[in-house]
Amino acid sequence: MQLKKLVAGIDMGGTNTVYALVDEVGTIYGSGTFPTNLYQNFDQYIVALRDGILDLSSKIEREHKIMGIGIGAPNGNYYTGCIDSAANLIWKGSLPMAEKLKVLFGGIPVVLTNDANAAAIGEMIYGSAKGMKNFVVITLGTGLGSGFVVNGEVLYGHDGFAGEFGHISYKRDSRQCGCGRRGCLETFVSAPGLKRNTFELLINENTQSSLREFTFSQMTSKDVAIAAQNGDKIAKMAFEMTGKILGEALADLVAITTPEAIFLFGGLAKSGNLILDPTRESMEANLLSLWKGKVKLQLSNLDEDNAAILGSSALAWKELNK
Ligand SMILES: [Zn+2]
Secondary structure, three states, X not given: OOOEEEEEEEEEOOOEEEEEEEOOOOOEEEEEEEEHHHOOOHHHHHHHHHHHHHHHHHHOOOOEEEEEEEEEOOOEOOOOOOEEOOOOOOXXXXXXXXXXXXXXXXXXXXXXXXXXXXXXXXXXHHOOOOOOOOEEEEEEXXXXXXXXXXXXXXXXXXXXXOOOHHXXXXXXXXXXXXXXXXXXXXXXXXXXXXXXXXXXXXXXOOOOOHHHHOOOOOOOHHHHHHHXXXXXXXXXXHHHHHHHHHHHHHHHHHHHHOOOEEEEEOHHHHHOHHHHHHHHHHHHHHOOHHHOOOOEEEEOOOOHHHHHHHHHHHHHHHHHOO
């Protein structure tokens, strides 16, 4: 039987690290996970990751070879292969993750980028963006991430960090952002952003709402989604407010890179039409007439559970097929 070519896809999150062996068409040949912050020392983390990948490999009966490794990581820099000052990780400074794994795996290609760029590459190779040369993936989770594909290539910019759409200013000097500044888009549009919008509405409106029972620390964006599905007016208003703000921002985005499509991905995107409809309406209302009715806005069709590792393995395949 022919030697099966596989790559390792790694999704390094602030909470968990997930890794898998994946072939070129996106079939997963086993996966594993462990808490990212389990190791005080970054080198110990890298060794644990290597051992995890080798363990997966040892369980595959078919003869195979690991050709390369792709990593999606917070503040991951494609050019340097380093993770730079990621707020949610216990290791500080610049972490040469790609180089360290490359040494442990005998010099095979190891590529790294941030998680939203990895999601964009996953969408391009395995998802709804197949064949598209210009599109954007917006990830709506704990923050707002973005991956831009322009003329068939991921936009990395001069220093490797391009596409921080979550940190464009929506309303200066307003809500405090995790980046240390105020008024960033992600403080209004993300899972925590939706919650902040909900509380703002609870304060400003007299309307009855099941959400008045929640304390701020109790409430999750999922609670708001469930309330909206049950017809709660405040919850529906919160989604409309969030979608309106996102749509305005996307109309500005279209003016810069003019994508064929924009895909929404991540926890908040799971609420489906609750977020999609007001976003589309607001984007259309704010687009320059040149582009009205021309930019597709849709939900990602990648499987949520596997999308991140598919994205990072797609990054590896893209590098190998260069
Ligand atoms: Zn910010």
